Amino acid sequence: xxxxxxxxxxxxxxxHPVLGGLGEALRFSQSPLMMIVASVAVLAFLYVGMRPKAxxxxxxxxxxxxxxxxxxxxxxxxxxxxxxxxxxxVFTLFFFILAGNYLGxxxxxxxxxxxxxxxxxxxxxVFVLSVIVSLKAQGAKFFAHxxxxxxxxxxxxxxxxxxxxxxxSRPVSLSIRLFANMVAGHVMLEMFAAFTIMLAGLGLIxxxxxxxxxxxxxxxxxxxxxxxxxxAYVFAILTCIYLREAVAH
Amino acid sequence: MxxxxxxxxxxxxxxxxxxxxxxxxxxxxxxxxxxxxxxTVGTVLRAGTEMVAGLAxxxxxxxxxxxxxxxxxxxxxxxxxxxxxxxxxxxxxxxxPQDALEDKPGPHAGPER
Numbered sequence: 200x201x202x203x204x205x206x207x208x209x210x211x212x213x214x215h216p217v218l219g220g221l222g223e224a225l226r227f228s229q230s231p232l233m234m235i236v237a238s239v240a241v242l243a244f245l246y247v248g249m250r251p252k253a254x255x256x257x258x259x260x261x262x263x264x265x266x267x268x269x270x271x272x273x274x275x276x277x278x279x280x281x282x283x284x285x286x287x288x289v290f291t292l293f294f295f296i297l298a299g300n301y302l303g304x305x306x307x308x309x310x311x312x313x314x315x316x317x318x319x320x321x322x323x324x325v326f327v328l329s330v331i332v333s334l335k336a337q338g339a340k341f342f343a344h345x346x347x348x349x350x351x352x353x354x355x356x357x358x359x360x361x362x363x364x365x366x367x368s369r370p371v372s373l374s375i376r377l378f379a380n381m382v383a384g385h386v387m388l389e390m391f392a393a394f395t396i397m398l399a400g401l402g403l404i405x406x407x408x409x410x411x412x413x414x415x416x417x418x419x420x421x422x423x424x425x426x427x428x429x430x431a432y433v434f435a436i437l438t439c440i441y442l443r444e445a446v447a448h
Numbered sequence: 449m450x451x452x453x454x455x456x457x458x459x460x461x462x463x464x465x466x467x468x469x470x471x472x473x474x475x476x477x478x479x480x481x482x483x484x485x486x487x488t489v490g491t492v493l494r495a496g497t498e499m500v501a502g503l504a505x506x507x508x509x510x511x512x513x514x515x516x517x518x519x520x521x522x523x524x525x526x527x528x529x530x531x532x533x534x535x536x537x538x539x540x541x542x543x544x545p546q547d548a549l550e551d552k553p554g555p556h557a558g559p560e561r
Contacts (some may be wrong), residue, residue, distance in 0.1 A: 254457055357530075364506050364527070364534035365541075372501030372538070376494065429489060437494075 206393040208386045212313055229309035230317065237298035237311075266294070270435065277439035281446045285439075288328070292321065293435035300381060300427030304420065312430075313381040315374060322374035325438045332445035373437055377430050384423045391416045491542060498538035506531010 214228035221227070248263030256264055270290045274282035296312055303310020311317050333341045345362040346355055391412040398409035510527030514520040 254460055360530050361533045361537060364502060364509070364531050365537050367509075368498070368501040368505040368534055368538060371505050372494070372497045375501060376497040379497070380493075429493065433494065
């Protein structure tokens with residue numbers, strides 16, 4: 200109710216120490232807490248899901264197997280046979296981001312993927328890995344990619360910097376995409392929730408009108424479920440594409 | 449159900465595979481359709497950020513070089529233009545027809561194909 204006539208749409212992204220005095224001492228905020236929750240949730244899902252080890256899987260086991268298959272197919276189809284080596288990495292990335300996005304939608308929760316520091320760290324991890332794999336698989340030939348084949352040599356001073364900038368923009372676009380989508384979604388949810396409170400303060404007509412933003416928020420929640428899955432998917436598939444280029448000759 | 453012996457599991461796997469093969473054409477088509485659906489949405493969402501990211505990297509690099517070499521605004525101007533070009537290149541690589549991709553296989557098509 201403190202919102203009054205102002206909407207504090209970005210306050211939800213502020214970090215506060217959690218877990219009382221211990222969290223205060225360790226500078227432990229919601230963000231790492233939710234990361235741990237996300238990791239534990241994914242691990243628990245896989246462990247509990249796969250524990251029956253049934254030939255004909257139950258529901259939870261089927262879900263775990265579908266998740267495994269989905270990422271395995273994505274990695275092998277996109278990267279090729281070498282994709283098997285990167286499957287655990289892609290799997291971890293996808294489900295860490297997915298769990299982060301979805302946990303952030305719960306009330307009193309926090310979406311750690313809405314912080315650019317987190318998404319940049321993830322994107323740089325992918326970028327550095329792809330560069331290392333490139334250098335290992337292709338050696339010095341890797342640098343030949345910065346000059347498009349068939350282009351006149353006279354254009355090299357123009358084309359090479361453009362290619363290098365295009366290459367360097369990968370981690371930026373990878374991180375900004377995830378971060379911006381999550382922030383935008385949560386800001387919209389906050390805005391419409393605030394509208395509801397503001398309208399409810401107007402009396403009887405306001406009470407009736409306040410239903411509108413609630414309905415919109417329900418729809419937005421569905422949209423956020425789509426966006427959360429889609430962004431995790433895009434992050435994972437781009438990781439696969441970058442790794443495919445790294446292992447290709 | 450977890451107590452199956454190895455041989456019965458192999459038989460089951462074989463029968464499962466046969467059943468899946470029988471249904472294969474439908475499954476493959478369905479999977480391809482779903483795949484292209486989600487890829488299209490992903491492509492649309494990617495295009496905007498790719499362009500902004502190219503420009504952002506260009507501006508950041510130009511600004512950094514200017515700061516380092518102390519010749520403001522030469523590199524900022526130069527790298528803003530190059531960054532914008534890189535952004536457009538990124539988008540082109542994203543949306544260009546797949547046939548163009550087949551024309552230039554292997555290492556000849558630049559780092560981002």
